[in-house]
Amino acid sequence: MNRRNILGLGAAGMVAPLVARAQAPAWPTQPSRMVIPFAAGGPTDVVGRLIADRMSDALPHRVVVENRTGSGVVIGTEVVAKSPKDGSTFLYSTIAHAVLRALFPRLPFDPIADFTPVALCGQIPMILMVHPSLGVSNAQELIALLRANPGKYDYASSGNGGAVHLATELFWHEAGGLRVNHVPYRGSSAAMPDVLSGRIPIIMDVAAGALPYLARGELRPIGITDMRRSPAAPNVPTFHEQGVRNFVAYTWHMLLVPSGTPAPIVQAINAATNRALAPDAVKARLQELTMNVVADSTPASAKAFLDAEIAKWEPIIRSANITANG
Structure with a gap:
């Protein structure tokens, strides 16, 4: 390799970082x-x-x-x-x-x-829960009850158009088009007094929000919306393993x-x-x-x-x- 080529390569090596730096967008000065x-x-x-x-x-x-x-x-x-x-x-x-x-x-x-x-x-998966007075313990029992009583039961959500509202509606759809009445609240904590009293017996909530009620036995878990059981709630089955195979949210x-x-x-x-x-x-x-x-x-x-x-x-x-x- 002659001296001219070596100098050319050296110049290119010095210019390349400068070109890259010039082409890279500058970060703003403020946080x-x-x-x-x-x-x-x-x-x-x-x-x-x-x-x-x-x-x-x-x-x-x-x-x-x-x-x-x-x-x-x-x-x-x-x-x-x-x-x-x-x-x-x-x-x-x-x-x-x-x-x-x-x-x-x-x-x-x-x-x-x-x-x-x-x-x-x-x-973040969600957990569907029911009041014990509803008398069901798993997804298939809940589906059978709601199918036999279209429009009779209500469910609560933390707000209209929110994740738990959408997920619950998806479950009714995947379970065969169940008819259950939606009662929205301003947050899960606002809904819980009516759910814990049994006045509105069904609610979906994010898993972290649901766990305290399950631990105290105040509500009964129906299923978690994940493909796998959660390490935080290993006793709550997925809907997939209960036969509602397309329901993940x-x-x-x-x-x-x-x-x-x-x-x-x-x-x-x-x-x-x-x-x-x-x-x-x-x-x-x-x-x-x-x-x-x-x-x-x-x-x-x-x-x-x-x-x-x-x-x-x-x-x-x-x-x-x-x-x-x-």
Whole structure:
């Protein structure tokens, strides 16, 4: 190799990092903002803050959590949709994002086109429970009772169009089109007095919320909406093993950024999210909240998951005539 070639290679070696640096998008100078469209102190907020704190160690700037509630998750989601596409703002949302389009036909943003999924953080199964006075102990007994008495019984939910409402309606659908009356409340805790009294004998709740009532024997478990039994509730069977084979449902947590955010920044946020979820201490804490942690998500797999959830829930919303206002 002659001297000219060697000098050329050396120059190329010096220029390449400069070109890569010039092409890489610059991070904003201010701290990154994680918008959580749910109230502070709630289950989504607790997990989001844990992840945000850990992400701060892997990103150029600290991640600050901002709770923006109102109109369901619409206000907080709109804030992110209209934020700069530079990695300074991202959305920490749930299954609520997948059903926005179906529940709110007139939105000031497009929940699909205006967002890029970054990482699926975890999935949380739910448990269907009944008051002991109902006299059933498993899925098939409950199905038989409801099939023999169409429209006679009520079920409670933590809110219209929420994860447990949708999951319960999916169960009625998969169990053969059962007719059960929906009574929405403002949160599971608001519903529980009527459920514990037996006035409304059926309720679905996220697993972590259900476990205390099961431990005290106040309610009876019918099944968990996961494909596997939960280590936190090993005695609660899945619906799959009880013969309702197509019924699996979760609420889930996902990180998204405004569409158009440069791919290198999306990848960096994805890597920081996975890194935040990897430590055993974090996994243990999230497993206490009955979350199935996903610590190897990619933007592509997160998008595929979101697309599948939209395709899954929109037909249920239409068939059950679910609207944002009930």
